[in-house]
Amino acid sequence: MTSIRTRLFAILLLATGAVWFSAAWWIQHSTRVEVEQVLDARLAEAAGMVSSLLSDGRVELSSAAGAMEVLTTRADQGYSRQLSCQIWSLDGTMVGASGSAPEGRLTEADSGFSETLVDGERWRVFTEVNERLGLRVMVGDRLAVRDRLVSDVTRGLLVPALTILPFLAGLIWLSVGRGLAPLSRMARALSARSADNLEPVEEGPLPRELHPMGAALNSLFGRVAAARERERSFSAYAAHELKTPLSGIKTQAQIAAMAPDEETRRHALAQIEKGVARTDRMVRQLLELAAVDGATGGGGGKFDLMEVISGVVSEMRPPADAKGIDLHVDLPESLPVVAGDPVLATLALRNVTENAIAASSMGGVVELCVAVCQDLAEITVSDRGPGISAEDRTRITERFFRGQNAQGGGSGLGLSIAQAAMERIDGTLKFCTRKGGGENVTLTFTLMNAGVR
Known part of the structure; x- marks a missing residue:
């Protein structure tokens, strides 16, 4: 991919070139307009002067056209004999002409400015009519001479400018490099950092345009540091939580191996089974937590809420029956399609239901009911357990946190x-204390195409 420096250089060079060539076109256009205005005025003045000299009798008619030779510009650049003069009677007879005038009539126009083709050359001619003497004075110059004059003036202005253009390109390249130097310094500073260095970038020395980048990098470093801290805490808590049941399993296995009687052996094996179940649940929840952390937003998916609820209820029936708990489900005849990921929804509902079963006492009741209101669907899981204390309510969803009223051997991850x-x-x-004891936990989902009317 093209570097920023090259792209900026190309953009600035193209922009400068566009301005440069626009200026060149404007110089040529304006020079042509100005030169034509000056030369037209010169033609009119020359014709008027000849007519005036003839009217005053200062110049004889036979030598009037020759007097135009005095007006001819002489130079080393090919502009000599620029003006030509012809004097015609009003009846169409040539009275006189300057030496540089063509043999043919300069123009057929009666008066004023005109352009004509004479002997293969184009001419710009001004015609002055002297009614008193019955004469028509024509003064003209070749358009080729005018074009050459405009080209020479334009070339004289543009050649120095074009000569400077390579130096300007070099200055643009150096200036872009200097302007991007802070980016290079930042890149070198970041490259020199170790993987463990997540300290914020100092925004003070950075140019104002790089402050948003510095702020974004600092925000990223903060999120990475927080994620690392969560991973460290997760690893530490997971190791601690797994160590306890594994140690218990090991101890009970040793007791079972050395048991003097069958009763002690059976009791040890039962404890081993509980420890394995606890460890299995812990591992499953750790895997679920990793899956949730790695999942993206579920804005594009959809699922049937009835299928999710039916699947969770079928999975939770055995542990509920083992404790003699009545898992009561109150569902409408049909449920709408819900936006989101069905796997994540299943994880959420299963853990809430499992937590309610664990919090309930033997022979208790866990109720699960669904309500649809406007654009939302709500699943409320209710139990008659000890509930959540006021002190624990703000921390109840923290990882590995177990409240004061926690029941069973949970890990605090559900x-x-x-x-x-x-x-x-x-x-x-949402969590809400249930009237009469226990807890109501409500999961709220957004209906598919909610808000579209």
């Missing part, structure tokens, strides 16, 4: 997984 999954699909997760 609600954080549900919260993260709902955020990914632009949904919400």
Whole structure:
């Protein structure tokens, strides 16, 4: 890809060239207009002077045209004998002509300015009529001479300018390089950093135009540092949480191996089974958390809410039955299509339902009901457990956090997984104390094509 310096150089050079050539065209145009105006005025003055000399009797008619030789410009550049004069009677007889005049009649026009072709050359002619003497004075010059004069004047202005153009291109190249020097310094400074250096970039020395880039880099460094800290915390918490059940499994396995009787062995094996179940749940939730963290927003997907609820209820029936808990589901006859990722929605609803079952006592009831209101669908999972204390309510969705009223051997990941999954699909997760004891957890989804009328 072309470098910024090359692109800026090309843009500036093209812009300068466009302005340069526009100026050249304007110089040529304006020079031509000015020269033609001056030379036209000269033609008119010369014709008027000859007519005046003839009227005053200062010059004989036979020598009047010859007097035009005095008006001829003599120079080394080929402009000699520029003006030519012819004197004609009004009846069409040539009375006299200057030495540089062509043999043919300069113009057929009766008076004023005209352009004509004489002997293969184009002429610009001014005709002055002297009614008193019955004469027509014609003064003209060749258009080729005018064109050469305009070209010479334009060339004299443009040649020095074109000579300077390469030097200007070099100055543009150097100036662009100097202007981009702060970017190069920033690149070198960032390249010299170690992978662990996430300190903010100092925006003070940067030019004003680079402040947004510096701010964006600092924001990125902050997010990366936060992500690293979360990974460190995640690894530490996960290692700690996995260490406890694994140590228990190891201990119970040793007890089972050395058990003096069958009862002790059975009890140890039962504890091993619980430890394995706890570890299995922990690993599953860690994998779910990783899947949620790596998922993108679910703005483009859609799913059938009825299928998600049916799948979660079928999966949660066995653990609910094991505790004698009645998993009561209150669903309408049909449910709308919901925007989002069905996998993330399933993760959120399953973890909330699993948490409600774990919080409920033996023989309790967990209720799951759905309500559709305007552009939203709400699933409320209710239990009669101890609920969430006021002190824990603000931290209940933190990873590995277990509240004061937490039941069972959970890892503190379920609600954080549900919260993260709902955020990914632009949904919400709300907690509310249930009247009479327990907790209501509401998952809110956006209906597909909500807001389109």
